[in-house]
Amino acid sequence: MTYQKTFKYSAVAVATSMMLVISGCDDSISKPGSDSYSAGDADFSKMVTVGDSLTAGYADSALYLNGQLASYPAILAGQINQVQPITFTQPLVNDNTGGLLANGTSLGLSNRLVLAADAEGTIGPAPIAGEPTTEIGIPAVGPFNNVGVPGAKSFHLVSTAYGDITGVAAGSANPYFVRFASAPTTSVLVDAASQVPSFFTLWIGNNDTLSYATGGGVGVDQTGNLDPTTYGASDITDPNVFASVYNSLVTTMTANGAKGVLINLPDVTSIPFFTTVPYNAIPLDAETAAGVNAGFASYNGGLLQAQAGALITEEEVAARTITFAAGNNAVLIEDEDLTDLSALSLPSYRQATAEDYILLTTSSALGTLADPNNPLSVVGVGFPLNDAQVLTASEVALTTDANEAYNATIAALAEASPNLALYDAAAAQSTLATEGIQYGTGGITATFARGGGFSLDGVHPTERGYAVIANDLIDVIQESFGATIPKVDPGSYRTVYTN
Amino acid sequence: MKRIVLLTVSCCAFGTAYSGGYRVAIQGQKAMGMGHTGVALGESAETVFFNPAGMAFLEDSASFTAGATLINSEIEYYSADTNTGATTDSPLGTPIGLYYSRKHSDQLSYGLGIYTPFGSTVEWPDDWAGSHLINNISLAAIFVQPTVAWQFNDRYSAGLGLVYASGGVEFDRNLNTSLTNENGDRSKVTLDATGVDDVGANLGFMAKVNDKVQIGVNYRTEMSLEAEGQSADFENIPASLSTLFTDTTFSADVPLPAELTLGLSYKYNDKTTVAVDLNFTEWSVYEELLVDFDNAVPDSVNARGYKDTTTFRIGVQHHHSDRWTVRGGFYFDQTPIVSGLYSPDSPRDDTSFLTVGATYNHSSRLAFDVSAFMGLSDEVTNSYDQYAESDGTLSPFGGTYLSSVNGIGFGVSYNY
Structure with missing residues (x-):
C-alpha cells in the first residue's frame, strides 16, 4: 500500500467521522410531532x-x-x-x-x-x-x-x-x-x-x-x-x-x-x-376539660330527664352528651336538626363528629371568646359554632x-x-x-x-x-x-x- | 488536505465530549484523537497529565504542548406525560491543556501542567418544568500541576505531580415547585462560589515490557471543592417570608473523585501504535449535594448517589509521513448516575464516543494538532425521585432526556 493510498483512506475516515458529527447535531427525541396532531371527528372552529x-x-x-x-x-x-x-x-x-x-x-x-x-x-x-x-x-x-x-x-x-x-x-x-x-x-x-x-x-x-x-x-x-x-x-x-x-x-x-x-x-x-378544619380541632389539658365538663353537667343531666320523659331517644342522648377530655376534642356545635328541648331550657347542642364539616372560614372564629368578658365563652368549647359555621352530617x-x-x-x-x-x-x-x-x-x-x-x-x-x-x-x-x-x-x- | 480542514472547521465549529458526571475528559489533543488514551504512551508533553512517569521517556530535551477544545453540548428534555419539553441553551465549553516537560538529567525530568478536567455548563429555559431542581449551572475548575519524573533504567520510570485545584460554581434554581411572590414571579435562589481550592496528587508508573509493549498506571487522588462563606442570593421572595430568605452565605462540598487508570500500548510497527486504557473513577464519593445556608433557611439536601464508573478507551495512531500523523479512537463511558436520581443538571446515560485527530509536523520542532469527537447517546427515560415538597411528600420529576455532545480541538506542540 502506498503512502498516498493510506493517506486517502485516513482522509476518508476523518471526513466520514466529520459527517457523523454533522448528523449528530440533528438528533432529537422521538415524540409525536405536529403532523400527528388531528382534530379527529371534532370541529373546533367555533x-x-x-x-x-x-x-x-x-x-x-x-x-x-x-x-x-x-x-x-x-x-x-x-x-x-x-x-x-x-x-x-x-x-x-x-x-x-x-x-x-x-x-x-x-x-x-x-x-x-x-x-x-x-x-x-x-x-x-x-x-x-x-x-x-x-x-x-x-x-x-x-x-x-x-x-x-x-x-x-x-x-x-x-x-x-x-x-x-x-x-x-x-x-x-x-x-x-x-x-x-x-x-x-x-x-x-x-x-x-x-x-x-x-x-x-x-x-x-x-x-x-x-x-x-x-x-x-x-x-x-x-x-x-x-x-x-x-x-x-x-x-x-x-x-x-x-x-x-x-x-x-x-x-x-x-x-x-x-x-x-x-x-x-x-x-x-x-x-x-x-x-381543612378537623371536627376535633380543640386541644385541651385535663384541668380545663374537667372545668368545661362541670359547666355542661346540668345540660347532660337535662338530657337524661328528657329521655325519662320520652322526649328523646337513648341514641340522641348519647349524641348530645357533652364530654371534654385531655387531648383533641370535638368542637361544640348547635344543630337545629336535634329535637327541640327549649321547653326544658335545653339548647340544641352536641359535639361534632367526623361526619360534620367545619367550614374553612370558621377556623378564625374557633377558640376566640364569643363574649370578651366571659372566659367561659370560648367558641367551640363553652360556646357553640352556629348553623352557618358547620355543614352537619x-x-x-x-x-x-x-x-x-x-x-x-x-x-x-x-x-x-x-x-x-x-x-x-x-x-x-x-x-x-x-x-x-x-x-x-x-x-x-x-x-x-x-x-x-x-x-x-x-x-x-x-x-x-x-x-x-x-x-x-x-x-x-x-x-x-x-x-x-x-x-x-x-x-x-x-x-x-x-x- | 485543505478540503478536510475546511470540512472540519465548517461542520464542527460547535461540538462537545463530556464524560460522566461533570468530568470533562479532554486533556490533550493527541490523546483525544486516540479515544483519550495515554497512560501507556509517553510520546508528548501531554503525558504530564496522563502519566507523569512518561515524562522520563520523552525523546526531546524539552517538550511543550498547548491545546483548547470547543465543546458543544445540548440536552433535550421531553415529558411524554405532558407532551412538553425543553432544550438547554448552553454556551460552548472550552477546556484547555498546557503541558511542559524538560529533562534535567538522564534520570530526572520536571515539568508543569495546567488543565481543566472538571466543568459543566447547563442552561435550561427560565421557569422550565424542572426549574425547582436546576435552572442554570456553571461549574469550572482549573488544575495546576508541577511535576517530576524519575527514570530508573531503560525500562522503568515513575512520576509525581502535585496538583493545585481552584474552581467555582454558579447555580440557580427556583426554591420549589410553586412558591411565587404576590405578582406570581417564581421565588429563586442563586448560589455563587468562586476561588474554592484544594490540593492533590497525580502519580504514575510506566514500564517498557519489550520493544513493542508498554504499560502504565496512573492514579489521581480525590479532591474536593469545599465552598464556605460564599454568596447565596434569594430573588422574588414574598414579603412575608423575606425575614427568613435573607441574602446570606452558604457552605457546600463538591467532590472531584479519584481516578485510577491502567494502560497498555502496542507498537504494531514503526508507524502504527495501538493504545488501550481502562479508567476507574470513584464517583461513589458524590452521595449528595448539601447546601448549608448560614441563616435560618433549611439545608438543601440533593441526593446524588453516584456509582463508581469504568471507562474503556482504545485508540490507534499512524505516522503516515514525516509531515502527517493521523489518529482514531473510541471509548465507552459509563454514567455515574443511578436510576431514580436522574437530575437534569447532568442527565446523561452511558455513552460511546468516536474520536479522530491528526498532527501536522511543520518542522522537526513545531507541530499542529487537531482532534474531533462526538458522543453517541441514546435517549434515556428516567426520573429524579428524591425531590421533596415542603410538606415532605416526594414529587418525582421524570421524562426522556437526550444529550448530544461533540467538539473540535486545536493544539500546538514545540519540542527542542
Whole structure:
C-alpha cells in the first residue's frame, strides 16, 4: 500500500467521522410531532365554553387576569390551536386585584387572596391591597367564546334577567354577566348559542349545591319546589328543575350538530373549604376539660330527664352528651336538626363528629371568646359554632343526594348522544382529595394552601389545578372524538401566590 | 488536505465530549484523537497529565504542548406525560491543556501542567418544568500541576505531580415547585462560589515490557471543592417570608473523585501504535449535594448517589509521513448516575464516543494538532425521585432526556 493510498483512506475516515458529527447535531427525541396532531371527528372552529366560576377561571376568591388567562377553557383552546387554528376570546377583567365596580362604586367583592403574614407573623390567606378597576357599567364587547359566569347556577343560564344591571343589587342579575352580556335582556345560553358553536363544553350545577354547603346549610333544600324564582341564594336546586334546565341547555347547544363535553359535578365535601378544619380541632389539658365538663353537667343531666320523659331517644342522648377530655376534642356545635328541648331550657347542642364539616372560614372564629368578658365563652368549647359555621352530617346528605341526582341527569344525556362525551370531574376530584394527582413532572393534592391543587378560597383550583383539568379534557376529547391534541405541563403553571 | 480542514472547521465549529458526571475528559489533543488514551504512551508533553512517569521517556530535551477544545453540548428534555419539553441553551465549553516537560538529567525530568478536567455548563429555559431542581449551572475548575519524573533504567520510570485545584460554581434554581411572590414571579435562589481550592496528587508508573509493549498506571487522588462563606442570593421572595430568605452565605462540598487508570500500548510497527486504557473513577464519593445556608433557611439536601464508573478507551495512531500523523479512537463511558436520581443538571446515560485527530509536523520542532469527537447517546427515560415538597411528600420529576455532545480541538506542540 502506498503512502498516498493510506493517506486517502485516513482522509476518508476523518471526513466520514466529520459527517457523523454533522448528523449528530440533528438528533432529537422521538415524540409525536405536529403532523400527528388531528382534530379527529371534532370541529373546533367555533368553541364555546359554558359554565360558572370554574369555567371563568375564578380563583383565590376573585376573578382576576392571571386566573382567566389560565382558565381551563383558555388552556384547552391554546392546545387545540396547535391542532386547528382557532380564536378564543374571554371577557378579561382589567387587573390582578379582583373585584368589580358598578358605576364607579365597588360592589364589595373580595380582592384576590394571597398568603400573607398577619400582625403576629402567622401566615394565612388575606386579600391583596388595591381597588377594583373593572367597571360593569362599561360593557365588554363580545361575543366571547368563554361564557363562564362566577356564581351562576343551572337555571341562571336561561334567565333573561341575569344580565340586567338594574337587578344586581336585588340579586336577580349577576355583575360578571352584566359586564359582558350582549344586551340587558339576553341570557347566558342565548349569548352562547347565538355564536353557533361547532364544539362546546358545559360545566354547570356546582353552585346548585355549593352555595348551600358553603353557607353551612343555612339555606333550604328546595327539592320538590319547581319554581326557581322563589329560591334563595343559598338553597339547593330541585333535581327536576336542574334536569329540565340542563336538558334545554344541551338541546340548544347541540341544535346545529355541535359536539361537546359535559362535565359532571364533584362532591362538595371533597374540597378543602370543608376538609381543612378537623371536627376535633380543640386541644385541651385535663384541668380545663374537667372545668368545661362541670359547666355542661346540668345540660347532660337535662338530657337524661328528657329521655325519662320520652322526649328523646337513648341514641340522641348519647349524641348530645357533652364530654371534654385531655387531648383533641370535638368542637361544640348547635344543630337545629336535634329535637327541640327549649321547653326544658335545653339548647340544641352536641359535639361534632367526623361526619360534620367545619367550614374553612370558621377556623378564625374557633377558640376566640364569643363574649370578651366571659372566659367561659370560648367558641367551640363553652360556646357553640352556629348553623352557618358547620355543614352537619344531615346537611351533607342533602347536598350529596342532590348532586347524585344532577350527575345522573348529566350522565344520561352524555350517554344518549354520540356527539356528547362526559368528563367525570367528580371522580377526578375524589382522586385529588384522597391520593393526589401525579402528572409526570410533579403532582398536586387537595391540601389547603400547600397541596398546589386548590387556590386560597379552598373551593376553586389553582392555575396548576386548571391545567390538570384541561389535560383531563384533552384525554376525554381524544378518546371520544379521535382527536390528537398535545397536553400542557401542569408544573409550569402557578399555584398560590404569597405576599 | 485543505478540503478536510475546511470540512472540519465548517461542520464542527460547535461540538462537545463530556464524560460522566461533570468530568470533562479532554486533556490533550493527541490523546483525544486516540479515544483519550495515554497512560501507556509517553510520546508528548501531554503525558504530564496522563502519566507523569512518561515524562522520563520523552525523546526531546524539552517538550511543550498547548491545546483548547470547543465543546458543544445540548440536552433535550421531553415529558411524554405532558407532551412538553425543553432544550438547554448552553454556551460552548472550552477546556484547555498546557503541558511542559524538560529533562534535567538522564534520570530526572520536571515539568508543569495546567488543565481543566472538571466543568459543566447547563442552561435550561427560565421557569422550565424542572426549574425547582436546576435552572442554570456553571461549574469550572482549573488544575495546576508541577511535576517530576524519575527514570530508573531503560525500562522503568515513575512520576509525581502535585496538583493545585481552584474552581467555582454558579447555580440557580427556583426554591420549589410553586412558591411565587404576590405578582406570581417564581421565588429563586442563586448560589455563587468562586476561588474554592484544594490540593492533590497525580502519580504514575510506566514500564517498557519489550520493544513493542508498554504499560502504565496512573492514579489521581480525590479532591474536593469545599465552598464556605460564599454568596447565596434569594430573588422574588414574598414579603412575608423575606425575614427568613435573607441574602446570606452558604457552605457546600463538591467532590472531584479519584481516578485510577491502567494502560497498555502496542507498537504494531514503526508507524502504527495501538493504545488501550481502562479508567476507574470513584464517583461513589458524590452521595449528595448539601447546601448549608448560614441563616435560618433549611439545608438543601440533593441526593446524588453516584456509582463508581469504568471507562474503556482504545485508540490507534499512524505516522503516515514525516509531515502527517493521523489518529482514531473510541471509548465507552459509563454514567455515574443511578436510576431514580436522574437530575437534569447532568442527565446523561452511558455513552460511546468516536474520536479522530491528526498532527501536522511543520518542522522537526513545531507541530499542529487537531482532534474531533462526538458522543453517541441514546435517549434515556428516567426520573429524579428524591425531590421533596415542603410538606415532605416526594414529587418525582421524570421524562426522556437526550444529550448530544461533540467538539473540535486545536493544539500546538514545540519540542527542542
